[in-house]
Amino acid sequence: MIEVAMLTREVTRVDYSGAPPVNPQRFTMSDFADLARRAIRDSGYSMKAAARAMNYDPAYLSRVFSGKQKPSANLAASLDALVGAGGALAATVLNEDEESRVARSAANPSRLDAGTVDALAGVLAAYRRLDDTVKPESVIPATVTQTKEVTRMLRGARGAYRDQLAEVASEWVQFSGWLFAQVRKDAAAVGLLNDALELADEIGNGTLAAQALNFKGYIARQQNRHQGIARWFSAAANTPGAHPAQRIGDFLHAAAGMAAMGELDSALRMVEEAEGLTDKAAALPPPETAYWLTPAFNRLNMGLCTLELGRYSEAADHLRSGLAGLPEELRDAPWSWEHKDALRRAVAAA
Numbered sequence: 412m413i414e415v416a417m418l419t420r421e422v423t424r425v426d427y428s429g430a431p432p433v434n435p436q437r438f439t440m441s442d443f444a445d446l447a448r449r450a451i452r453d454s455g456y457s458m459k460a461a462a463r464a465m466n467y468d469p470a471y472l473s474r475v476f477s478g479k480q481k482p483s484a485n486l487a488a489s490l491d492a493l494v495g496a497g498g499a500l501a502a503t504v505l506n507e508d509e510e511s512r513v514a515r516s517a518a519n520p521s522r523l524d525a526g527t528v529d530a531l532a533g534v535l536a537a538y539r540r541l542d543d544t545v546k547p548e549s550v551i552p553a554t555v556t557q558t559k560e561v562t563r564m565l566r567g568a569r570g571a572y573r574d575q576l577a578e579v580a581s582e583w584v585q586f587s588g589w590l591f592a593q594v595r596k597d598a599a600a601v602g603l604l605n606d607a608l609e610l611a612d613e614i615g616n617g618t619l620a621a622q623a624l625n626f627k628g629y630i631a632r633q634q635n636r637h638q639g640i641a642r643w644f645s646a647a648a649n650t651p652g653a654h655p656a657q658r659i660g661d662f663l664h665a666a667a668g669m670a671a672m673g674e675l676d677s678a679l680r681m682v683e684e685a686e687g688l689t690d691k692a693a694a695l696p697p698p699e700t701a702y703w704l705t706p707a708f709n710r711l712n713m714g715l716c717t718l719e720l721g722r723y724s725e726a727a728d729h730l731r732s733g734l735a736g737l738p739e740e741l742r743d744a745p746w747s748w749e750h751k752d753a754l755r756r757a758v759a760a761a
Contacts, residue, residue, distance in 0.1 A: 442553030443487070443504050444478040446541065449549035450494040451476075465489040496544050497740045502537035503553075505530055517560070520567030528575045531561060535583055539702075542586075543744040547593040554590055558583045574614045581610035581619050582700055585626065592630050593745060600630055617652015618698045624650060625657065628664055640668030648684075655692035656704035659685045660712040667719035675720075682716060707736025711750045718757050727757040 451461050458476060462469040467486060474480040482490070482504060491501040505513060509530035516527035534557070542550055565573075565580045588603030604623045611619035624647035631639030647653065648661035666681035689706075697704040710733030718726035730753055734742065741747065 442556055443482060443500075444476050445553045446500060446503060446545075446550065447482070447487075447490050448476045449552075450496065450500060450541075450545050451490070453546050453549055454494045456493070461490070461493060464493060494545070496541055499537050499540035499544065503534055503541070505534065509533075517564055520564045521569040523564070523568045523570055523572045523576060525572055525575070528572050528579060531576070532579050535579060535586065536699075539586060540740075542590065543741050547590045547745060551587075551590050551594070554583075554587050558587045577610055577614045578616055578619065581607050581614070581616065581623075584610065585619065585623050588623070589626050589629075592626055592633070595633065597630050597634065601627065604630075615652070617650050618654055618657065618700055621647045621650040621653035621657050621661065622701055625661055625664075628661070628668075631668075632664070637668045637671040641665050641672065641674075642668075644668065645681075648681075654698040654701070654704070655688045655695060656697055656709065657701060659688050659692055659709050660704065662688075663709070663712040663716040667716045670716075670719045670721075678716075678720065682720075685713075703741065705736070707733050709733075710736065714750065714757070715753055718753055723757045723761040727754060727761055730754040730757060 448458075451458070456464065458472055459469050462472045465486075467489070471480070472486075475482045475486065484501075484504070487501040487504050491498060494500065509526070512524060512526040513530050516523045538550065538554055538557070561576075561580045561583045565576050568576050584603050585607035588600045588607060591597075591600035591603065604627050608620055608623040611617075611623060624643050628640055628643035628647060631643055644661045644665035648658045648665060653661070662681045662685035666678040666685070669675075669678040669681065692704075692709070693706060710729045712733075714726045714729035714733055716726075717723075717729060720726075730750055734747065734750060734754065737747070
């Protein structure tokens with residue numbers, strides 16, 4: 412098993428210089444073997460028990476788990492259902508057309524095409540949703556590999572679709588940083604988020620830039636550094652091009668940081684700014700790169716903010732409503748534990 416500590420030494424920053432050629436096989440396999448093996452283990456199954464539960468030949472499953480054989484679509488769907496991944500695990504497997512396109516672009520990035528960018532974006536979306544159901548430690552190894560391959564492809568990319576690939580690469584790097592932040596490998600997370608921010612700025616994508624800054628604020632919150640909380644979330648909220656739903660959450664988190672420092676007037680002004688964006692955010696779908704930013708999720712953000720302001724009953728109401736409003740597949744996501752703990756504290760203090 413690849414340990415997280417080993418991986419953090421490898422990916423603290425993304426280095427474009429001197430990178431080896433892209434390995435097309437990494438994309439075509441999508442690291443499904445590693446993801447599936449870890450997801451099965453986390454769900455309490457041995458390989459033999461999983462084979463029995465799905466009525467598959469253990470030898471076939473062993474070949475898939477060892478990366479020697481590509482899974483069939485039926486097996487990928489069965490494994491997905493067994494671990495309760497809601498389709499995310501199965502979606503990491505490229506179809507034949509996607510495999511062919513990605514392999515060609517990986518071998519010759521200067522001839523990048525739109526189909527390759529779409530395929531890589533689709534795999535990334537699946538990884539993000541897998542993070543909602545699988546332990547982050549189990550997603551990190553495959554994510555690190557994918558991130559390296561995509562950034563290597565970007566290094567050689569040319570033409571009309573280069574900036575679109577840069578968007579995908581920025582999000583892959585950002586997602587890696589988020590995963591490391593969840594397991595408290597903060598130095599690796601910050602380095603990756605800085606790289607993601609640079610890529611987002613390079614192509615002028617405010618949504619991705621704001622999200623990278625948001626994750627830096629999340630790290631500061633885990634470290635209980637109130638000034639860092641206020642700084643990074645405020646920067647995210649004021650990033651040109653940020654989505655209104657992003658700005659609501661960022662203003663609320665920044666307000667919580669200010670409140671913790673005793674800057675109540677500034678905190679309340681930020682809350683007012685967040686509330687003033689509510690109608691505008693509700694009229695738009697969440698950004699694709701931050702699909703979780705629904706009104707229910709921002710109730711959770713308001714709950715964390717009002718808890719820091721000492722409005723405990725109000726905080727409990729927001730947190731209860733926000734948790735109840737999450738889609739079923741998100742209600743037990745590891746990141747939700749912070750909000751459940753906040754609800755317990757709010758109820759105890761009310």
